[in-house]
Every structure is written in structure tokens, then in C-alpha cells.
Amino acid sequence: MNATDKTAPRGVKRSLLAAAAMSLALLGVGASTVEAQQGKTFRWGAAREIASLDPYSFGETFTLSVLNHVYEGLVRYTGDLKIEPALAESWETVSPTVWRFKLRQGVTFHNGAPFTADDVVASLVRVTHETSPLKGNLPAYKSARKIDDHTVEIEVNGPYPLLLNDLTNIYILDKEWMEANGASLPTDSGKGIKGFATDNANGTGPFVVESRRADARTVFVVNPKWWDKPQHNIARVEFLPISSAATRVAALLSGEIDFTNVAPLQDLQRLSASPEVKVLQTNELRTVIFAFNLKDKLFESDVTDKNPLNDIRVREAMYRAIDIDGVQRRAMRGLSRNTGALVAPAIPGYTPEQDARLPFDLDGAKKLLTDAGYPNGFSFNFNCQSDGLVNEEEFCQAVASMWSRAGLRPNLSLGPRSTQTPKRVRGEFDVISFGWANEPMIDAYSILIQVMRSKSGSGGVFNWGNWGRPAIDTLIDKAGVELDNAKRIPMMAEALMIAKREHLFIPMHNQPMAWAMRSTVAATVQASDNKPRLWLTRMR
Amino acid sequence: MLFFIAKRLVNAAGVMLTVALIAFIIFRFVGDPVELMLNEQASQAQRDELRQRLGLNNNMLVQFATFVANAARGDFGISYRNQQEVFTLIAERFPATFELVLMATFLSLAIGIPLGVYTAIRRDTVLARLLEFISVLGVSLPSFALGILLILLFSVTLQWLPAFGRGEVVQIGGWSTGLLTPSGRLALIMPSVTLSLFQITLVMRLVRAEMLETMRTEFIRFARARGLTDRAVHFRYALRNCLMPVITVTGLQIGNLIAFALVTETVFQWPGMGLLFVQAVTFVDIPVMAAYLMMVSFIFVTLNLAVDLAYAYVDPRLREDAVAGTANGR
Numbered sequence: 001m002n003a004t005d006k007t008a009p010r011g012v013k014r015s016l017l018a019a020a021a022m023s024l025a026l027l028g029v030g031a032s033t034v035e036a037q038q039g040k041t042f043r044w045g046a047a048r049e050i051a052s053l054d055p056y057s058f059g060e061t062f063t064l065s066v067l068n069h070v071y072e073g074l075v076r077y078t079g080d081l082k083i084e085p086a087l088a089e090s091w092e093t094v095s096p097t098v099w100r101f102k103l104r105q106g107v108t109f110h111n112g113a114p115f116t117a118d119d120v121v122a123s124l125v126r127v128t129h130e131t132s133p134l135k136g137n138l139p140a141y142k143s144a145r146k147i148d149d150h151t152v153e154i155e156v157n158g159p160y161p162l163l164l165n166d167l168t169n170i171y172i173l174d175k176e177w178m179e180a181n182g183a184s185l186p187t188d189s190g191k192g193i194k195g196f197a198t199d200n201a202n203g204t205g206p207f208v209v210e211s212r213r214a215d216a217r218t219v220f221v222v223n224p225k226w227w228d229k230p231q232h233n234i235a236r237v238e239f240l241p242i243s244s245a246a247t248r249v250a251a252l253l254s255g256e257i258d259f260t261n262v263a264p265l266q267d268l269q270r271l272s273a274s275p276e277v278k279v280l281q282t283n284e285l286r287t288v289i290f291a292f293n294l295k296d297k298l299f300e301s302d303v304t305d306k307n308p309l310n311d312i313r314v315r316e317a318m319y320r321a322i323d324i325d326g327v328q329r330r331a332m333r334g335l336s337r338n339t340g341a342l343v344a345p346a347i348p349g350y351t352p353e354q355d356a357r358l359p360f361d362l363d364g365a366k367k368l369l370t371d372a373g374y375p376n377g378f379s380f381n382f383n384c385q386s387d388g389l390v391n392e393e394e395f396c397q398a399v400a401s402m403w404s405r406a407g408l409r410p411n412l413s414l415g416p417r418s419t420q421t422p423k424r425v426r427g428e429f430d431v432i433s434f435g436w437a438n439e440p441m442i443d444a445y446s447i448l449i450q451v452m453r454s455k456s457g458s459g460g461v462f463n464w465g466n467w468g469r470p471a472i473d474t475l476i477d478k479a480g481v482e483l484d485n486a487k488r489i490p491m492m493a494e495a496l497m498i499a500k501r502e503h504l505f506i507p508m509h510n511q512p513m514a515w516a517m518r519s520t521v522a523a524t525v526q527a528s529d530n531k532p533r534l535w536l537t538r539m540r
Numbered sequence: 541m542l543f544f545i546a547k548r549l550v551n552a553a554g555v556m557l558t559v560a561l562i563a564f565i566i567f568r569f570v571g572d573p574v575e576l577m578l579n580e581q582a583s584q585a586q587r588d589e590l591r592q593r594l595g596l597n598n599n600m601l602v603q604f605a606t607f608v609a610n611a612a613r614g615d616f617g618i619s620y621r622n623q624q625e626v627f628t629l630i631a632e633r634f635p636a637t638f639e640l641v642l643m644a645t646f647l648s649l650a651i652g653i654p655l656g657v658y659t660a661i662r663r664d665t666v667l668a669r670l671l672e673f674i675s676v677l678g679v680s681l682p683s684f685a686l687g688i689l690l691i692l693l694f695s696v697t698l699q700w701l702p703a704f705g706r707g708e709v710v711q712i713g714g715w716s717t718g719l720l721t722p723s724g725r726l727a728l729i730m731p732s733v734t735l736s737l738f739q740i741t742l743v744m745r746l747v748r749a750e751m752l753e754t755m756r757t758e759f760i761r762f763a764r765a766r767g768l769t770d771r772a773v774h775f776r777y778a779l780r781n782c783l784m785p786v787i788t789v790t791g792l793q794i795g796n797l798i799a800f801a802l803v804t805e806t807v808f809q810w811p812g813m814g815l816l817f818v819q820a821v822t823f824v825d826i827p828v829m830a831a832y833l834m835m836v837s838f839i840f841v842t843l844n845l846a847v848d849l850a851y852a853y854v855d856p857r858l859r860e861d862a863v864a865g866t867a868n869g870r
Contacts (some may be wrong), residue, residue: 215816
């Protein structure tokens with residue numbers, strides 16, 4: 001066709017150009033449908049079903065991470081957990097409490113509607129509505145205002161350094177679509193009314209929901225009009241929940257699924273032995289610690305007049321009595337990362353200095369207990385969950401026997417998360433196993449404000465055992481309004497160091513996480529937030 | 541007869557109410573749904589407010605009364621986790637469970653009856669003894685272990701059958717069926733075998749016992765004396781007389797299968813009601829748990845009622861008893 005261009009008369013040339021443009025357009029459409037038919041299908045075997053297609057319906061990290069393939073926020077995390085622009089192109093702080101976001105132009109929702117400032121405002125109103133379970137994900141939000149079609153201002157309650165972190169999890173829905181379908185407000189379990197967005201989705205993300213059959217299969221197909229340049233080559237994703245671990249492993253070995261984001265630790269060797277399967281193993285953001293009851297009295301003990309755990313020597317003795325290598329070997333199959341810090345290395349606020357552990361020293365532990373006045377130890381309640389952390393039952397049993405060797409008498413109380421959590425919330429424990437990932441904000445401020453801050457206002461929701469110190473509170477409150485990271489992060493590190501020096505908690509390990517994939521998957525990005533990102537995944 | 545039916549219906553309603561009451565007493569101990577519904581960043585005030593909105597702060601009896609009043613109007617509320625109407629959730633999953641149970645029942649009869657007859661009439665052969673031994677194993681082997689063994693053999697090693705799921709399903713109105721597609725039929729094999737194993741051995745032992753009993757009766761001896769073939773004696777006369785209790789037990793066991801399919805459904809990720817219930821327990825999804833328990837007790841009560849009515853129809857003495865307690869003395 002190019003050859004004819006030069007010699008062709010004008011009229012012909014114009015019509016040829018039109019034809020070329022038309023065929024290009026056709027080709028564009030044709031290519032995407034051909035790709036959809038012949039392209040790669042990625043079969044994802046997950047450990048559980050997502051709660052809903054509505055990203056504001058259930059405050060669960062896993063559901064949000066799956067829905068991130070359909071819906072997107074103003075900003076997102078890269079594969080190495082740095083914040084980068086997504087639906088917003090750029091942002092600035094107009095004043096310490098007002099952020100202005102410039103929105104990306106030319107983005108469309110899956111139904112073809114353009115993405116504008118109205119959608120952002122409507123989404124923020126919806127997610128912060130009083131019945132929204134995700135309201136807590138945007139704690140500083142005060143109001144949002146449209147400046148023009150592609151500019152939005154968000155006002156926060158006070159200077160707040162973590163707005164961008166919070167916004168990574170606030171997905172944008174289409175205003176007209178919500179209004180047309182009566183879904184402008186989140187569903188409310190209390191009222192018992194179901195919502196349109198529960199079974200239908202209309203986002204801007206790299207994949208479009210094609211069909212959904214709960215507990216069986218949810219199908220996503222590629223969004224050919226995605227604003228970002230796709231790095232993946234996946235045409236279709238089949239999301240297949242398989243709750244039984246043994247079945248999931250079998251399905252991977254037999255080639256019925258290509259990938260699982262929850263490979264059971266006890267099966268990793270077997271999976272690696274298969275030439276078709278590759279295991280991706282690393283440590284996640286979640287740090288496992290033991291936390292004490294630091295109130296005036298123990299909950300369940302033979303010492304009733306005072307609380308031995310309030311004596312730093314007792315806490316240090318319990319720390320020194322733990323043979324962490326033994327725990328790692330016996331309970332964690334050698335896969336956990338031992339740590340002396342209360343947050344993972346990828347979390348801002350971590351310093352290598354925090355990571356040094358007290359050595360395992362049984363005689364030292366016994367001597368400390370004698371010095372503290374408990375040469376014969378004491379009994380206490382030790383609350384662990386059977387379905388919470390990775391191999392929690394095993395490592396709790398291992399540690400309980402180590403404490404027994406030091407002369408203590410832990411009464412291990414094991415039960416499912418749903419029954420143990422209420423006891424923890426009521427403070428009915430003396431020692432608990434506790435895991436904190438600092439998600440979704442991926443910042444040490446999360447554990448500081450939620451766990452270590454003394455209960456006050458919105459702080460210390462998880463402060464179940466009277467943890468924390470006034471000095472830590474002061475640092476947390478200062479860090480909470482400091483916008484300059486160069487000052488803010490050292491404040492958090494200092495607060496964590498105080499907790500470490502006082503042995504307010506016993507740090508244990510960063511949890512292992514394992515994905516497994518068949519040779520059909522060429523490469524993917526495994527970040528320590530344990531979220532699969534299929535838009536960064538390539539197949540063979 | 542009408543009085544009899546009315547009395548049975550009142551009993552049935554009483555049973556269901558009792559089940560619901562016990563369920564609500566148990567729910568207090570399964571945990572707190574709010575801790576699972578909100579994520580780590582929610583404040584205490586938000587937690588308290590949600591608990592209030594869900595009515596979890598109310599007295600247990602008030603919660604129970606609200607549930608019964610709503611349920612009587614057919615409103616089971618929405619699931620805490622899925623935010624969908626509980627009734628729809630259960631109705632969507634019922635076909636999967638029903639097809640599985642139906643297939644398992646068919647297998648238990650198709651395999652159990654011939655095996656039962658064989659072990660009764662050839663009870664001294666090695667094969668019969670072996671089958672009896674296997675039947676003991678079948679009773680004692682837990683179904684999840686059997687399921688996993690089948691998966692390892694037929695999915696991983698031989699790659700003949702799918703390890704999980706229901707295959708392609710066809711939607712006919714409100715009913716989804718896997719029986720009309722090849723992949724759906726293949727997917728049904730292992731779960732239904734797993735679910736039916738206990739049932740097969742049950743039917744086999746029942747038929748065997750009944751057969752041995754019947755073979756000793758006068759009319760069998762008379763039939764033999766008339767010179768009828770073994771085949772006719774065994775199948776036309778003896779077996780027919782054994783089938784009544786088999787049918788009764790099978791009918792009643794359908795309720796059991798529906799209720800206990802949850803283990804099989806979990807192993808094979810079979811998207812039925814049992815899987816829904818297991819999830820609901822994990823997430824303390826009280827509306828789903830309550831509705832599921834009501835549903836299962838309804839099935840039990842209905843089956844029992846049907847059996848009672850059938851008996852009453854067959855055996856007039858039962859009816860007389862119900863009409864007037866002193867009927868016997870007349």
C-alpha cells in the first residue's frame with residue numbers, strides 16, 4: 001500500500017488513507033479479540049474466595065488485592081513497594097491539610113465512561129460513609145472537592161503524612177454507574193440490603209470481570225483500553241478458590257492451575273521436586289511477636305497479688321529462654337526470618353540496629369527469674385490461635401516448652417481466630433502471639449498508632465495489654481503530624497527502640513510466604529506484601 | 541388423617557424452632573464477626589458502632605426472636621461477608637449439593653444392593669469375606685482421607701479426573717446443572733464416590749442382614765421346594781422382601797448426606813451449601829449459619845414427615861393410634 005501512495009492520484013490517495021485508517025482501526029479491534037481468544041489463560045488457585053466484587057464491602061486485604069486487577073486507586077505500589085502515580089498523574093500539598101491531585105486524562109472505565117474528578121469525589125464519599133467497613137482505611141479524610149474535570153482537592157483533619165499510603169487501597173468507582181444502579185452508598189449488613197456493586201464491577205484496571213460464580217470460578221479478561229502500557233501477556237484470568245490445601249497442591253501438580261499464592265509450607269519440598277513446578281519463597285511484611293499482659297494483675301496465674309510481667313527482668317528472662325533457631329528449625333521448617341525488630345526491614349521505621357536479638361541463654365533466664373523473686377517460676381495464660389499466623393500452633397507449643405524449661409508454667413490456650421480474638425480484645429490473656437504486617441499503609445506508623453499507642457481517641461485500638469510508654473506516645477503523636485519523612489521516620493525508629501529496650505514485646509520472626517507456579521508462568525513479581533500482581537506477570 | 545398431619549406439622553415446627561434456638565445459643569461462642577469485618581485500621585468507635593448496627597449487642601433472646609420473625613416472612617437477611625441475600629446464596633448452592641447427594645445415593649443403591657445380595661447368598665466364599673472386610677474399612681475411613689487419596693491417584697498420577705470444582709455447568713432457570721456437560725460429569729465422579737462410600741457399605745450390610753433373615757423364612761423354603769431357579773428365589777422373592785427397610789433408610793439418609801456433604805465439598809471445592817457453611821463458620825457469618833441450620837433441619841423434618849406419612853398410609857394401626865389414644869382398647 002505504501003508503494004501506491006506516491007503514484008496514486010489525490011482522490012484515490014485520500015480514500016486509500018481512509019481505508020488504511022479504517023483497516024488499522026479494524027485491526028486494532030481484531031487484534032484484541034484474537035488475543036483474547038488465543039492469548040494466555042492464567043489459572044490462579046487461591047486459598048479462599050473473595051468476599052465480594054465491591055471493594056468497599058469487607059475490610060480484607062486479600063479481597064482488595066484481587067480487586068486491584070479490576071479497580072485502581074489514585075496511586076499504587078510498585079513491585080518493590082514504592083508509591084507511584086496511577087489514576088492521579090501528580091500531586092502537591094497546597095497547605096499542610098489540603099492535597100491537590102492532578103488526574104490522568106484519557107482514562108475510561110470498563111463500560112466506556114470517561115474517568116473524571118466527579119468519580120473520585122463520589123468514590124471518596126462512598127468509602128468514608130458511616131456504614132462503610134473501609135472507613136478506617138482513610139482515617140484523616142475530611143472532605144473532597146472537584147476543582148475542574150481533572151483536578152481534585154482532598155482535605156484532611158490535620159497534617160497527615162500517610163495520605164498517599166492510604167489512597168493506594170481506595171479504589172475509584174464510576175459515579176454515573178453507581179448512580180444508575182443505586183450503588184452510591186456502600187452495602188450495610190445491619191440493614192440487610194444487598195448492593196448492585198456486590199456482583200457487578202466497573203473499574204479502570206487492567207482486567208475486566210467477565211463472569212463470576214462464587215466458590216467456583218471468577219473470570220477476568222484483559223482490558224484492551226487500559227491506560228498503562230501492559231507488561232503482562234495474559235488474556236484471561238481464571239480465579240479458582242480451592243480451600244483445601246492438599247487439593248490445591250494436587251491441582252498444581254496435575255496442571256489444573258498455573259499458580260497459587262498460598263503454597264502450604266509442608267508441601268514445598270514436594271512441589272519443588274516436580275520439574276514442572278517452581279516455588280517462590282520469601283518473607284512477608286508480617287512480624288510475629290509475643291505481647292504481654294502489662295496490667296496490674298495477671299489474668300490466670302498462681303501469683304495473684306501482682307503482675308510479674310511488669311518486671312523487666314521477667315520479660316527479659318522470657319526473651320532469653322527462647323531458642324529462636326530451634327523454633328525456626330522445628331516449627332517453621334527453617335523458612336522464617338528471625339528478627340529482633342518489631343517491624344519488617346521493608347517498613348519505614350526499621351533500622352538494622354533494631355534487628356539484633358538477645359541471645360538464647362537458659363541459665364541467664366533462670367538467674368533473672370530468681371533475681372526477680374520467682375525462682376520457681378509462675379503460671380500464666382498463653383493465648384494462641386490455630387488458624388491465624390503461619391504455623392502458629394507449632395511455634396506456640398515450641399515456645400511454651402522452652403519457657404517450661406526455664407521454670408515457668410505457661411497454660412497454652414489454643415483456639416480458632418474467631419474465638420480467641422474476643423478474649424484478646426477483652427484483655428483475658430497473659431501472653432499472646434501477635435502478628436502485624438503494617439498493611440495497608442506499609443509504614444511503622446501503623447503498629448505504633450494502632451498497637452503501641454496508649455488508648456485515647458482513635459489510637460491504641462489493638463492496645464489490649466496496656467502496652468506502651470508515655471515517651472512512645474509523645475513520639476507517635478509528633479510523627480503523626482510531621483510531613484517531612486527525613487524527620488518523621490527517625491521519630492518512629494526511636495519509638496520502636498524504646499519498646500525494644502524495655503522488652504515490651506518479644507520479637508520472633510518475619511513469616512515465611514510461598515507461592516508456587518507451573519512452568520507455564522515465565523515470571524512474576526513477588527513483593528513482601530504477599531499480593532499477586534498479574535499486570536506484572538508474564539506467561540510462556 | 542388430617543389431624544395426624546396437623547399434629548406432625550406442629551411437631552416439625554417445634555423441632556425447627558428448637559434447632560434455631562440452640563443455634564443462637566451456640567453463636568455466642570463462635571466469636572465476634574466485627575473483628576473480621578473491619579480491618580486493622582478501624583477505630584474502636586467504628587467497631588462498637590458496627591456491632592450496634594448488626595444488633596449484636598442485643599440480648600440473645602431478642603436476636604433469636606428477630607431472626608424467627610424475619611425468617612417467618614422468608615427474610616434471612618444478608619451475609620456479613622458476601623453482602624448478598626442469604627436466601628439467594630443458599631439457593632445458588634443448593635443444586636450442586638443436591639446433584640452430588642443424588643449421585644451418591646444412586647451409587648450406594650447400585651453398588652450396595654448387588655454386593656449385599658452376593659455376600660448373603662455366597663457368604664462363605666473368600667470374595668464375600670473380603671467384601672465384608674472392605675465394608676468395615678469403608679465405615680471407618682474418614683471421607684476427607686478417601687477424597688485426598690482419590691485425588692492423588694486419579695488427578696495427579698493418572699490425570700483422568702479433575703481434582704476440584706464442578707466443571708462446566710449449564711444454567712436452566714434458577715438451577716445450575718453439571719450433568720449436561722462432559723466436564724461436569726467427570727467432575728462429579730470422585731466427590732460422589734467419596735460421599736457414597738459410607739452409604740454403600742451401609743446399604744450392603746443392611747441388604748445382607750435382611751437377605752440372611754429372609755432366606756430362612758418359610759416361603760423361601762416353599763419356593764425352593766417348588767423347584768424355582770436360584771435366580772428367581774433370590775431376586776424375585778427374597779430381595780423384594782428386603783427392599784422396604786432399604787428404601788426407608790436411604791430416604792432418611794438423604795438428609796444426612798446433605799448435612800454431611802460439607803467435608804466432601806471442602807476437599808473437592810464443590811461449590812455447594814456445605815462449603816458455604818464452612819466459610820460462614822470461619823468468618824462468623826451468623827445469618828448464613830442460621831439459615832443453613834434451618835434449611836438442614838427443614839430437610840430432616842420434611843423427610844421424617846414424609847416417611848411417617850408413608851408409614852401411616854401403609855399401616856392403618858398408626859393412624860388409629862394418632863386419632864384416638866385409646867383406639868387399641870376398642
